[in-house]
Amino acid sequence: MAEDFLPIKGYDHVEFYVGNAKQAAHFYDKTFGFKPVAKAGLETGCRDRASYVMEQGNARFVFTSAYGPDHEIARHCALHGDGVKSIGLSVPDVDRAIAETKKRGATVLQQTTSVKDEHGTYVTGTIKYAGDTVFRFVDRKNYHGAFAPGFKPIQAHGPLPVGLAAIDHIVTNVYLGEMNFWAKWFEEVMGFSNLCGFTDKDISTEYSALMSKVMENGTGKCKFPINEPAEGKKKSQIEEFLDYYYGPGVQHIAMNSGNIYDTVTELRRRDIDFLRVPDTYYDYMRKRVGDVGEDWDKLQDLGILIDRDDDGYLLQIFTAPVQDRPTLFFEVIERHGSRGFGIGNFKALFISIEAEQALRGNL
Ligand code: FE2
Numbered sequence: 001m002a003e004d005f006l007p008i009k010g011y012d013h014v015e016f017y018v019g020n021a022k023q024a025a026h027f028y029d030k031t032f033g034f035k036p037v038a039k040a041g042l043e044t045g046c047r048d049r050a051s052y053v054m055e056q057g058n059a060r061f062v063f064t065s066a067y068g069p070d071h072e073i074a075r076h077c078a079l080h081g082d083g084v085k086s087i088g089l090s091v092p093d094v095d096r097a098i099a100e101t102k103k104r105g106a107t108v109l110q111q112t113t114s115v116k117d118e119h120g121t122y123v124t125g126t127i128k129y130a131g132d133t134v135f136r137f138v139d140r141k142n143y144h145g146a147f148a149p150g151f152k153p154i155q156a157h158g159p160l161p162v163g164l165a166a167i168d169h170i171v172t173n174v175y176l177g178e179m180n181f182w183a184k185w186f187e188e189v190m191g192f193s194n195l196c197g198f199t200d201k202d203i204s205t206e207y208s209a210l211m212s213k214v215m216e217n218g219t220g221k222c223k224f225p226i227n228e229p230a231e232g233k234k235k236s237q238i239e240e241f242l243d244y245y246y247g248p249g250v251q252h253i254a255m256n257s258g259n260i261y262d263t264v265t266e267l268r269r270r271d272i273d274f275l276r277v278p279d280t281y282y283d284y285m286r287k288r289v290g291d292v293g294e295d296w297d298k299l300q301d302l303g304i305l306i307d308r309d310d311d312g313y314l315l316q317i318f319t320a321p322v323q324d325r326p327t328l329f330f331e332v333i334e335r336h337g338s339r340g341f342g343i344g345n346f347k348a349l350f351i352s353i354e355a356e357q358a359l360r361g362n363l
Contacts, residue, residue, distance in 0.1 A: 034056045073085075094112045094139045133172065171254070
């Protein structure tokens with residue numbers, strides 16, 4: 001087998017560009033249970049932006065806002081609203097990651113950059129992904145400070161986590177006809193392979209449909225499904241995203257939980273809204289999935305979805321969008337052997353998303 005030219009160790013962080021990073025950080029702290037760990041801003045000598053680093057389990061989110069209007073971050077927010085700018089991937093050698101991906105056709109936005117302070121050296125390099133989204137290669141093995149140079153640790157409250165353990169996968173929506181371009185890009189430029197694909201036959205309802213391909217890296221640590229809209233009678237949820245995000249971008253981030261019942265119970269208590277499926281879904285799934293030792297009444301009570309494939313089963317649930325625009329949302333997923341993405345749930349999910357779209361007048 002050929003050597004993996006891009007040995008990704010995992011997700012390092014996800015950076016969101018938002019209108020008000022202080023309030024976004026507060027939201028992700030008080031609802032999703034992320035603990036603020038580091039901050040950059042005027043008081044740390046950073047004159048153009050404020051950034052908050054939040055952690056839970058192995059997941060790390062960064063929320064960043066500009067201090068003024070004539071700034072790339074402010075323009076990004078004006079166009080896209082709050083959303084994911086950068087997907088940080090942990091690599092052993094940023095120089096090599098940039099060189100190897102560039103050789104294969106990546107657009108390099110930031111060459112390898114080493115920044116030093118008294119805590120060591122932090123190395124990054126950035127390539128373009130779909131729309132205005134980027135992949136940032138990160139090597140922090142020689143850095144021992146708070147996140148990166150320019151950040152100072154926050155002495156925050158003790159963690160009030162909800163049991164989110166890690167990022168499972170990150171999904172991007174692209175325009176009709178672009179899914180195969182990006183699947184090929186992942187194969188050629190990043191050395192990923194296609195884990196599975198769904199066609200509009202698999203994922204369609206009376207009104208809308210989507211096609212999806214899941215790309216996975218060599219170590220299996222990172223999975224990136226890519227969705228494109230398919231023809232439907234009315235506007236699909238993918239088109240709605242593209243209209244309101246003003247282009248391709250990250251549609252949802254799936255987070256692993258070791259106990260989805262407890263996680264969802266706590267998130268509901270903290271007023272996170274989840275998509276609802278009709279009760280008939282559970283009658284249908286009881287037959288499709290059979291007895292896997294889960295409590296069906298509890299699943300239905302909490303609105304948790306279930307799907308089964310040859311390797312095992314999974315439990316999952318999707319939040320409503322987490323900003324005013326119907327764009328980014330989150331998924332909580334608990335895997336029991338299954339490496340899939342809940343294809344059996346897509347149709348049930350579409351029906352419930354369409355019910356919400358109809359309420360917004362976008363169907
Ligand atoms: Fe997902």
